[in-house]
Amino acid sequence: MVKERRSIMxxxxxxxxxxxxxxxxxxxxxxxxxxELMLGILGRTPSYTELGIFSVMWSEHCSYKNSIAVLKTLxxxxxxxxxxxxxxxxxxxxxxxxxAVAFKIESHNHPSAVEPYQGAATxxxxxLRDIFTMGARPVAALNSLRFGDLSNDRVRYLFKGVxxxxxxxxxxxxxxxxxxxxxxxxxxxxxxxxxxxxxxIVRHDQVATATARGTGNLVMxxxxxxxxxxxxxxxxxxxxxxxxSEAKRPSVxxxxxxxEKLLLEATLEAIQAGLIVGIQDMxxxxxxxxxxxxxxxxxxxxxxDLDAVPLREEEMTSYEIMLSESQERMLMVIKPEHEVxxxxxxxxxxxxxxxxxxxxxxxxxxxxxxxxxKADVPAxxxxxxxxxxxxxxxxxxxxYLEELHSFQSDQLSLPEDFNEVLLGLLKSQTIACKRWVYDxxxxxxxxxxxxxxxxxxxxRIKGSKxxxxxxxxxxxxxxxxxxxxxxxxxxxxxxxxxxCAGATPVAITNCLNFGNPYDxxxxxxxxxxxxxxxxxxxxxxxxxxxxxxxxxxxSPDGAVLPTPVIGMLGLIEDVSKxxxxxxxxxxxxxxxxxxxxxxxxxxxxxFQRTGRLxxxxxxxxxxxxxxxxxxCLELSLQSLIESAHDCSEGGLAVALTEGLMxxxxxxxxxxxxxxxxxxxxxxxxxxxxxxxxxxxMLPENVDEVRTAATFRGVQATVIGEVSGDATIKLxxxxxxxxxxxxxxxxxxxxxxxxx
Numbered sequence: 001m002v003k004e005r006r007s008i009m010x011x012x013x014x015x016x017x018x019x020x021x022x023x024x025x026x027x028x029x030x031x032x033x034x035x036e037l038m039l040g041i042l043g044r045t046p047s048y049t050e051l052g053i054f055s056v057m058w059s060e061h062c063s064y065k066n067s068i069a070v071l072k073t074l075x076x077x078x079x080x081x082x083x084x085x086x087x088x089x090x091x092x093x094x095x096x097x098x099x100a101v102a103f104k105i106e107s108h109n110h111p112s113a114v115e116p117y118q119g120a121a122t123x124x125x126x127x128l129r130d131i132f133t134m135g136a137r138p139v140a141a142l143n144s145l146r147f148g149d150l151s152n153d154r155v156r157y158l159f160k161g162v163x164x165x166x167x168x169x170x171x172x173x174x175x176x177x178x179x180x181x182x183x184x185x186x187x188x189x190x191x192x193x194x195x196x197x198x199x200x201i202v203r204h205d206q207v208a209t210a211t212a213r214g215t216g217n218l219v220m221x222x223x224x225x226x227x228x229x230x231x232x233x234x235x236x237x238x239x240x241x242x243x244x245s246e247a248k249r250p251s252v253x254x255x256x257x258x259x260e261k262l263l264l265e266a267t268l269e270a271i272q273a274g275l276i277v278g279i280q281d282m283x284x285x286x287x288x289x290x291x292x293x294x295x296x297x298x299x300x301x302x303x304x305d306l307d308a309v310p311l312r313e314e315e316m317t318s319y320e321i322m323l324s325e326s327q328e329r330m331l332m333v334i335k336p337e338h339e340v341x342x343x344x345x346x347x348x349x350x351x352x353x354x355x356x357x358x359x360x361x362x363x364x365x366x367x368x369x370x371x372x373x374k375a376d377v378p379a380x381x382x383x384x385x386x387x388x389x390x391x392x393x394x395x396x397x398x399x400y401l402e403e404l405h406s407f408q409s410d411q412l413s414l415p416e417d418f419n420e421v422l423l424g425l426l427k428s429q430t431i432a433c434k435r436w437v438y439d440x441x442x443x444x445x446x447x448x449x450x451x452x453x454x455x456x457x458x459x460r461i462k463g464s465k466x467x468x469x470x471x472x473x474x475x476x477x478x479x480x481x482x483x484x485x486x487x488x489x490x491x492x493x494x495x496x497x498x499x500c501a502g503a504t505p506v507a508i509t510n511c512l513n514f515g516n517p518y519d520x521x522x523x524x525x526x527x528x529x530x531x532x533x534x535x536x537x538x539x540x541x542x543x544x545x546x547x548x549x550x551x552x553x554x555s556p557d558g559a560v561l562p563t564p565v566i567g568m569l570g571l572i573e574d575v576s577k578x579x580x581x582x583x584x585x586x587x588x589x590x591x592x593x594x595x596x597x598x599x600x601x602x603x604x605x606x607f608q609r610t611g612r613l614x615x616x617x618x619x620x621x622x623x624x625x626x627x628x629x630x631x632c633l634e635l636s637l638q639s640l641i642e643s644a645h646d647c648s649e650g651g652l653a654v655a656l657t658e659g660l661m662x663x664x665x666x667x668x669x670x671x672x673x674x675x676x677x678x679x680x681x682x683x684x685x686x687x688x689x690x691x692x693x694x695x696x697m698l699p700e701n702v703d704e705v706r707t708a709a710t711f712r713g714v715q716a717t718v719i720g721e722v723s724g725d726a727t728i729k730l731x732x733x734x735x736x737x738x739x740x741x742x743x744x745x746x747x748x749x750x751x752x753x754x755x
Contacts, residue, residue, distance in 0.1 A: 017048040020047065034054075037389065041378065047375060049322055050374075053288050053322060056323055057292060061285075061550075062285050063389065067551070071085075071530065074533065075534060078507065081093060082204070082207070085543075085546045086384070086546050089130040089131075089281060090102040090104035090134050090545075092134065092202075092207065095466065095468075096466075098203055099461065100202050100207065102199070103199040103509055103567065104127060104198065104545075105547055105565065106126065106195070106196060106511060107196075107513060108195075109192065109193050109194055109195075109513065109553055111123070116158045117164055117165040117168075119165065120163075121165035121169040122253040124173075124255075125173075126283045127196045127197065127198040128260065130198065132264050132268060133208060133267065133279050133280060136202035140177075140199040140448075140468070142197040142199070143180040143181075143194070143197065144180060144193070144197070144565040144567075146193035147184055147188050148185070148187075149429065150184065150752035152189060154189070159192075168257070169260075170257075171442040172258060173260055174445050175445065176442060176443045176449050177438070177441035177442065178459060179457035179472065180434075180437070180438070181473060187558065187559070187561045189555070189557065190555035190556070191555045191560050195565050206271060210278060212298040212333045213277055213298045214333070217277055218333070218339055219359060220333075220339075220354060220355050221354055223263045223282075223352060224256065224263075225310040226286075226287075226329070227313045227316075231320055253326065256328055259327075260327070263349070275341050275342050276333070276338075277334055277335060278294055279333070280330065281329075284325065285323065285325070286325045288322045290330075290331035292365050292377070292382045292383055293379075293384075295359075295365055296380045301362050303360050304367050304368065306369040307369060308357075309321055310352045318375070339355065363380055364379070393517050394520040398524065404613065404616075405616050409598075409683065418681070418730075419735065425654055426657065427745075428608065429749065431649050431745075450467065452580050455496075455498075455501050455645060457469070458578050465573065465574045466571065466574070468503075469502075469572055470570070471498055471570070473494035473566050473568065474566055476561035476562060478618065479529055481601060483532065483562060484535070485532060486532060487535075489532075489536075489617065491536035491568075492625045495625075496625070496632075496691070497646050498568050499628075499630075500646050500693055502578045502636035505540055505568055506571050508545065509547045510565065512563075513560065513563040513564070514553060514562050515554045516551065516559065533564060536620075536625075540629070542568070577639065581659065582643055583660060588696040589698075589718055590669065590671070590694065590722060591695050591705065591716055592694055593709060593715070594691045594693060594715060597687075597689045599687050599688060600615065600683055600687045600688070602614075602618070603650075603651065603688040605650070605686035605687070618689055621691065630712060632644055632693060643659060646693055647688070647689070647694060648688065651689075652686075652692070653685040653730055655694045656671065656730065657728055661742055668724065670720045671719050673717075673720070675715075675719055681731070702718060
């Protein structure tokens, strides 16, 4: 049974609370200045519970103190946005017909580095709760994952645990995991990145808010009971990974997807019945975060009685109850007359729904336990956008860039065997097929997922012709080599994938994964990458709806590559117009849209040849990118093309090969000319010039496609055709069977994982 049947005797713990000092404040992650600011706000030395509250709320994970000033420079408004960035638990985008999409991405990196299964599972659970506390029913989950090389035993352990945690939670909860990306680089060996994204649908008139209102209204805790798991999880997420991290397993939450499914149904039922004034997930910092943030948003306060909180462990202190991050819990504000109705709903789903306090008219959150006032704090000064500290850190361009940018591509000799190069790229862990991963995810539950291969995953909106196109994307190598341009490319490629599928890019959420912001070079990477994201979002009209910043992604070996992951939302008006990424028919003509500049800086090809990240990131013309995406949409709407696939890692040769991987086994590719014959053959085949798409079409549509491309100012070059001989022939350089390529592409990850 979900609901606990036994009561737990609460005992007096006043004598066990340590005396609060500066040293104890420093141990909690506060700086000396922040400790003194806390004393000034309270006008006294805080209690131990108050110290815990300030330390978690002013941690990087909750306060965004080192990032909020930079994030405010992003474009955060648009005609389709129903709430501003950061105003609610998730972004909310109007998609017409009285419907809106709630979507968001967040990190669970540090917990996954310590306990990969539960770390990843609870990351999925947390982001799903952010969606359904908005009143939205989750329709899709996505992820973005980063690991070290799979030849490392520890990396294989992390990889298997994370994938299983994501799959088990999503499958048990009943949401399709429809898309994702997996990259591999040595920088992620000790500090993997686990970013989880969720998407839901809600009617405009059923949107819930995370706001406390109405003096005298009741405060209720609903869902699971509270234990000691996850205490100081927010603080843990604001530290670097080290040898001491293994001792912090208690900071990793434990999830229960079956309880979360019950919580989903009960929550949506209560919202749709009009019984809820405000509701927020108990995620990072648990009851502390939800009570203070809801209060601050409503410009009110709360009186909380911890004796009423359902506990599952004995002898818990007020400090532990306030900081617990036990999963599958919500904080709700309701009118007194709705208490019986709410209890009835949650009783039906066998979940707790317990009154633990009231909304009060003053800006204070007052915490009582065992007849004693344990905390009395002003809500506004604790929260993001309120009085929490805000810093702009020292910034300095990294010294490594000058050396890496000095690389001259003509220093690289031509490869002796182009066939081996292509097969090597297809076996690369970053490029290779991730079937070993996604076979563990149920992508078809709820029957809304469109099963064909697309550059972005497509989910039908039931009752209409519309669909959502969803994609996560970021090439962190580009960001490392050129943070601003890398940020631009991350947005542009995510939008390009959506456009290739036949959908209009609408808005983004982001998960910004970086190292220690107190390092001037790391902070420079962060500010430049955010600037690049802003550039691209303005050019492509895809405003930022919110997201997550994850700093301190470092280990004793150094920081991870700067990884600003983009979660892109696209809208397709008619799912039947969606364009596959797979070649369809023998005799179809193959065309490349966009210019080839022969750029190999930061490419997988260059890394395979040298073992290093070298050069500069590929150039990016955002106006040309916008024209290319508009052309892709036009061609799909007019049904002029049979397939469309973005050129990304591995360049043109890999893009052409990928078009065969899920195609009829009898099909092949014959490339008879290069898009730009003057470019060196290996750069033309394996370079990663941006803003390029490979399309295929019936021969009779070639002229019309060329005309449309000319109108948009996009270079369009016929380079060959889809053959019927199951071979890959790329000019005179590559000649291999499609089966050989398919075997290399599909077996690399499973062989690396299983040894």
